[in-house]
Amino acid sequence: MDSKLIDKYYKGECSPQEVEQVLEWFKRKEMDAGQLQDMYEFWQEAEEEKTNEEFSQASARLFTNISQKIDAQEKQSLTQHSVPVAAKKRKPAYIKNNQWKVLMKVAASIVLPIGLVWLLAVYFSGTTQPETQLVSVETSPGTRKTIHLADGSTIMLNGGSKVSYQPHFSASKREIRLKGEAFFEVAKDSLRPFIVQTGTLSTQALGTSFNISYREKENAISVALATGIVKIDKGTQQASSQIARLKPGQQLIYNKVNHGYKVKDFDAREVLSWREGILYFKQANLAQVVSKLENWYGLTVELTGKIPGRDKEWHYTGSYQNQSLDNVLEGIAFVKKFSYEKNGNTVKIKFN
CATH class of the missing domain: 2.60.120.1440 (Jelly Rolls)
Structure with missing residues (x-):
């Protein structure tokens, strides 16, 4: 499919014969779940271009026009290819027609900006990318x-x-x-x-x-x-x-x-020293100290005894570079007057 023809289609400049050629091209394309997801992503990217009222109005008009053309084409196709009732049990043809109709409406709603037109043409020309994992x-x-x-x-x-x-x-x-x-x-x-x-x-x-x-x-x-x-x-x-x-x-x-x-x-x-292996506290309250210890050493801290409340200010300032958990706890305990004990992955801090 010529990308210039697709460009003409989205500009509304195609002749009836060219419109039919574009629709037939989309109709022949079988879409799997991954390809439909890619179409949705194209749609999302194009949505970012809709920043003004004029663009949105033009988008709505173009979507309506193309949808009407798709519906007319589908009705004509059903009339030309009508089959006996007994043969209607075969569903592949219906699924295919319905699929290209949905696809074209999605493509129409994109209202492709310059740059996405050729991307869509290349994508559906037969070269597909394998689905990638994060x-x-x-x-x-x-x-x-x-x-x-x-x-x-x-x-x-x-x-x-x-x-x-x-x-x-x-x-x-x-x-x-x-x-x-x-x-x-x-x-x-x-x-x-x-x-x-x-x-x-x-x-x-x-x-x-x-x-x-x-x-x-x-x-x-x-x-x-x-x-x-x-x-x-x-x-x-x-x-x-x-x-x-x-x-x-x-x-x-x-x-x-x-x-x-x-x-x-x-x-x-205070914010960036962790990159050098420094555990830094600056006027940290009790909750902040506990959170940093838990994140830094991968453990759970439990508080017991006379835990400082909101009515009593509790702040700690200190710096430890590449220090063990025991060294850090002993340093804080010496200043803030508490004892602690370790039990597996849990540290119990008791305030005196």
Whole structure:
């Protein structure tokens, strides 16, 4: 199929004979689940182009016109190929006709922007790509790992963290999904933004470095920018809105419970020192100390005795580089006056 003919079709410039040729071409194409998924992804990418009212109105008109042509073509086909009732038990022909009808309506709704037209033509010319599996890299508590991506970017994973991504990024974006904490150094590519998904937040950059912490047990998501510029959106791919644009030295703190957020300056030693194996506490309250210990060493902390309440301030500042759990607990216990005991993967802290 000539890509110029497809281009004419979407511009509404085809003759009746050319329309029939395009429809017959789609009709002959058998679509499996993977190909239909790719068509949906094309649709999603095209949706991003619908940023103005004029485009949306043109899209609706074109979709309606093409749908009507498809319906008319299908009715004509059914009339020309009517069969006795006894023969209607054979379903393949119906399935095929219905399939190309659905496919064409999906393709029509795309209203392909320039650049996707040839991509669709090449895709359906017979050359298909095998379905790829996501690459997932995970670290155990207390370990760190550096990942080198195909685009030249690097990811350093903190302990108890996981990233997932396509082995080969698409032509329009580089997308990563993160659970835990990681530091990203993004290679510059003005045509493909680098996007990190963390729950309802997405952080987008072109060439920059930043740290993200997104742990399921913690109430906050934090994004700290070291170099460059990033923008942070909230919501889904279909409906999202920008909530912040960070400059170097700034950090976004987003509350997962009440959905509030704030932007402030951050202490690089406090946020980034984990990359050097430093467990750093800066005026950390009891809950923060417990959370860091659990994430760093992969254990559960239980508190007993006279646990400090909200009416009594409890903060701790300290730094430990590549230290054992015992050394860290002894250091904190000496200052904060508590005892502890270990039982397998559990540490019981008793306040005096």
